[in-house]
Amino acid sequence: MQLTEIDHVAIAVNDLEAAIAYYHDTFGCTVEHREVVESDGVEEALLKVADSYVQLLTPTRDDSPVAKYLANKGEGLHHIGYRVDDCGAALESVKANGGRVIDEAPRPGSRGTTVAFVHPKGAFGTLIELVQE
């Protein structure tokens, strides 16, 4: 079993401040980590829920994949991040089983993690992020 935990559930939003305020006012959630990931063209806010996070994501530029997602599909669930002990091994397992990958090799993610994305086509319509801490 390579998946050790749900690391985060990512939700694409148009207005990050409004989404943070919603989770705070409605459920009492507070932001544990906030980061602009320039390479992905996103700003994220992580709200801790037990040992996992809700990751609110908003684009920082028009050509970011999240901007395209919002334009095509609107706000909502964007991807699920599964925690793994070895991102490279998990990615190889995806390829060995005929899955499509977005990242050919692990790369830096937010919070100093190592990540790789798996294409939703071949993964039952879910964009999967493999997250190694």
Ligand code: CO
């Ligand atoms: Co993510």
